[in-house]
Structure formats: C-alpha cells, structure tokens
Amino acid sequence: MSNLSITNLTKKFGRTMAISKLSLEVKSGKITVLLGPTGAGKTTTLRCVAGLEKPNEGEIKIDGILINDLPPKERDVAFVFQNFSLYPRYTVFENITSPLRIRGFSREEIDKKVKETARLLHIEQLLDRKPIFISGGEMQRVAIARSLVRDSRIFLLDEPLTNLDAKIREEMRTELKRLQTESGATFFYATPDQAEALSMADWVAVIKNGHLMQEGTPAEIYHQPRNLFVADLVGSPSMNFIPAILEGTNLNVGPGCFVLPLTKEIAQTALGKLSSAQIYLGVRPEDILISREQKEGFYPGEVEIIEPLGLLQIVRLRLDGYFLRVRSEEKARFTVGEQIFFNFKENKLHIFDRQTEERIW
C-alpha cells in the first residue's frame, strides 16, 4: 500500500505528444481509475509508472521517493496487461510463482502464497494447466493472480477487462472491487469503459489526448462534468446535446424548436460567464419527463425509435432536426410515430459554452 504521485508527466513519441503535463495523485488503498477513449494516453501513463517507458518530463514518486530513473524491477509495482501476457511455456502455477521465484522466496512460502491467491481468485483447479488450455476469463484471473501474489506497492491494471465477454466482464468488475477491498491494495486502473470507471472507482481521472480533463469522485464526474467531453463520455446512453441561443432569460433551443424559460439564477450566471450567446443545452436521458398528455410547460415531440432494455426503455424523440434520448419505464407504452410531450426535471439542465465547450451551469 503506497501513494503514487505524478507531477507534470510528459511523454512524446517522436513528434506525437502522448501525455502532456499530467498531474495526478493515486491514494493508498483506493481505486483510482484513468478514464479516456483509445489513444488518450492511459496505457502510456501506466507504462511510465511501471518503468516500461521513460518520460520526457515530470516526476513520478511513490511514497514521496522519486522513481523516474529506477528500472522496472526495483519499483515494486505490478502490471496487468490488457492482453494478459502469460508465459506460454509455463503452467498456471509457474506463471503465478515466477515473480516469487526471481525474488528468492522459499518453497514453503511460495506454496502458501500461491494457494492463498489461487483461492481468492477461484483458480485452484487450473494450476497444472498451460495457458493455451484455459479460457479468456481464466487467463485474466491468472494474470491478476500473478500480480497479486507478491505484495506490490501499487497495482497497475491496463484495461484488464476489455478483452472479456460482456458477462464475464461484469462479474470480474465486482470480483476486482472485492479483491481490492479485501486486500486494501492500491489500484491504478485504466479503462475506456465509463460504466467500469463509475462502478469501481473511488476516484476518477478523465483524460483526453494526454491532457487531464477532470478528476473527482464518480458522482462528481457524473453530475458535475467540467466540459462537453466529460459530459459526453460518462453515462449510457450519453447526455443529449442540443444547440441553443440565450435570449434574455429564455433559451431558444434549436434554435426554433422550442423556447425554454430559465430561472433568474441560471440566466445570470450564464450571462456572466458566456463569451457569446451560443450554447449547448445538455440533459441526461433520465432527467427528461415524458407523457402522452399535454401538460403545463411540456413540449411536443415525435417518437422515433424505442429501445427496450428490460426494466427500462430508451425512447428517442424527434424534434426539428435534433433528437432527444429519454429513459423511461417499460410500463409506459408508446408507439413509433406517436406525438408525445416532454419536459426537463428541474435543476438538471447543463449549459455548455459552444466556443470553449466548458460547462457554465
């Protein structure tokens, strides 16, 4: 268990900037998730911490001690690769024990530790097999076991669940969280999957093109996204965005679709921060109310597509040239082409500056 602190980390590959002045704290005993799309620099960040890449600038410290120039084996971190990377010629047992053998543990210690770890990950029955004879989910467990078997200071997990089937992925998500809680280990976890990030993380850092976009608790990231990118990345289905123009205390949405009156507070804040009247209105699908009857303050829209998702359904409404995805309960029956009415939950609107893409409300 250790703290990891990254300051102004910069890594270039030739002329491509992979990470640019990234600063981040990974707290001891917590899961810190690095969330970002492919190519955002997640893997590079992890590799810099592991010592597999040499950063161009910046400091990486574990428990306050600079480790920039240490070779990987002296950093005492564990790395779980996206593709698992088991040694093909070794059995599962040999794979798991390899970090212990090189460290000169005694036979009894090795046996004891492997038994413990294997039980924790439910892979006791696989110990004699070679990696080619086990499934993807099992390979992943073995890879995790190999990193857990020695008590590393920090566990770096690079998209460990990306290559698994949806069902196993969800199981493993819970398992990993349980493992981390039980062992109290420090996880630094990279993933492109926002659901994984929100469900597992104690702390989320969103990155894009090597730049830190926002960091915070999962709730903060979800409810107070700092900009358009974060708002769009987090949440499934993602937030609805419709261009709008601020006209006094009203929003002309579309413009021309409908006019939305704002509270004084919102209008004033917006006016103060905006560079121009051009904005994006952002609303999460669960923050839209729909009804078949025309109610006070509701706007009309046409049902375009209905996606049933079991308990819930996603109703896509067509407005003039735009659409809104709405999460509704399955009991509510709508038909495609029908005209229905919608409104927004109070205080759930987000307003983004169209130029800077920053959220101003």
Add this chain to the structure above:
Amino acid sequence: MNEFQRRKAKNRVIVVVLLVILVVYFFPIYWMFSTATKSKAEAFSFPPKWIWKPQFNNFRDIFFTGTGGALGRVRGIEVESKPSAFARQFTNSIIVSFISTILATFLGALSGYVFSRMTVRGKDDLLFVILSSRMLPPVVVAIPLVIMCRALGLFDTRGGLIIMYTAFNLAFSVWMMISFIDDIPKEYEEVALVDGYSRFQAFFKFVFPEMRVGMAATAIFNLVMTWNEFTFALLLTGENARTAIPGIAQSLGTAGVNWGQIAAGSFLMVIPVVIFTFLLGDNLVRGFTFGAIKE
C-alpha cells in the same frame, strides 16, 4: 458431372501435376546416386540401364587414397591407404558451415532483438547498411577480401572462412530475425521486467524460447548458403581449408574425370543439409506456442 465428381477430378489432376514436378526435382539426385553406384561401363551405357547391381567402392574411394584413387589422384597404382583430399574437404565443409551457421544465427538473433525492441539511433540507416553488405556481387569484393585475408594471416584457414561466412550471413540473419521477433508480443518480457527480472534474464528466459522457430528457419537458410558457397571457398583457400564444393569442381580435368567418384561426392554433399533441415523443420511445424496472449 456433379460438384463432388468435379472436385475429385480436379484433385486427381493436381496429384498428377505434383508427381511430375516431384520426378523432375528428384531426377538429378537419382542420377547422381545411380552414377555413383554403377560401374563405369554401366554409367555410360546408352540407353541408360535402369537395373544394375549397385557397388559402393566409389564412396569408399573418395575418402581414401591408395585403394583405387581419390578423385582422379592416383590411378591404378597401389599406394598406402590414407585419407584423401576429399575427406579433408568434406570435413572442412562441415566444420566451416556448421560453426558459421551457429554464429550467424545466434548473433543475428541478438542483434535482431535489439533492433526490434530498443530505440536505436539511426536504426533505419543501420539496417540499410547491414543489408547493403549483400548487395554487391561476390566477385566485386573478392579481391579486396583476398588481400585482407592474406594480410591478417587468415588465408587458407578454416577460421578465415568461418569469419567470412558469419559476416555474410549475419546481414540476412538480422533481417530475418527482426521480422520474427517483431511478431513476439513484447508484453512477454515487459511482464517479466515488472515481475522483477533483469532485461537479460527476461530475454533468455522468455523471449529466446519463443524465437526458436525463427532461429531454425534462419539457420536452415544460413547453412544452405554456406554449404553451397563456391566463389569465396575457391578464392580464399588453397590446399588446407578448401571446402568440398570447390574441391569437387576442381577434381574435374586434373587427371581425367572420374564421374563415379564425383557423383558419389556430390551425393554425399546433399545428405548433411537434408538431415539438418529435417531436424530443424520439425521445429518449424511445432514451434508456435502463442496463445497465452489474448488478441
């Protein structure tokens, strides 16, 4: 004709074509063997004799002088039996080819690993320079090489030939190994590095075994090239270190041509390469044990 019959007929045609190709390829080897085991009269009879009583004294005679002459040396005169020039040349061929093959393949594997994995300044230029050593026709570099070898005291020594062949095959080995090593996921050694192995340990423990396939293929090519090499073997050697290929060629015409012994010598020359290829070829087929990485 239905689809099934058509396919069957097509297969038959393919088999026949393959058989014809096989016969064409193996005919020279058959001819060598038959000439080596026929008597002189039988070997030159026309039309050729398809059935004969094989005799193996040619195989004995090329290795020992004094029992009937080795490669046109002594004819008809009984002298004390001792190893012939061909025996020495054959030994030279084996020593020179195998040592230089092992060296070139191993060094190629090591440098291929570095080129494939590490950031090497001027990597592309270096690789081009390495390759360019094979661009000139051998004759062009032959004279300077002969002079260099003389100056260094390497002329007509096995060591000189070994160094030469290793240097020549290294270029090819490096290029071939790079492409093989590029295919080995670098996560293998990275996992090992994080697990606590040094770069060297990680290489020998985890990468080297995976390189077996590439090394086997490279070694086969290297051996075939060295074993059959003629120009340098002729120019850089005299009596001592001459290998069998120029040796056999040289035996033409010095004291008449003993075709039976030449055929026996040539036939023997085919065997080591075939054995080597079969042994390593097994490796090629069984080699790929990837699958511990999820793509």
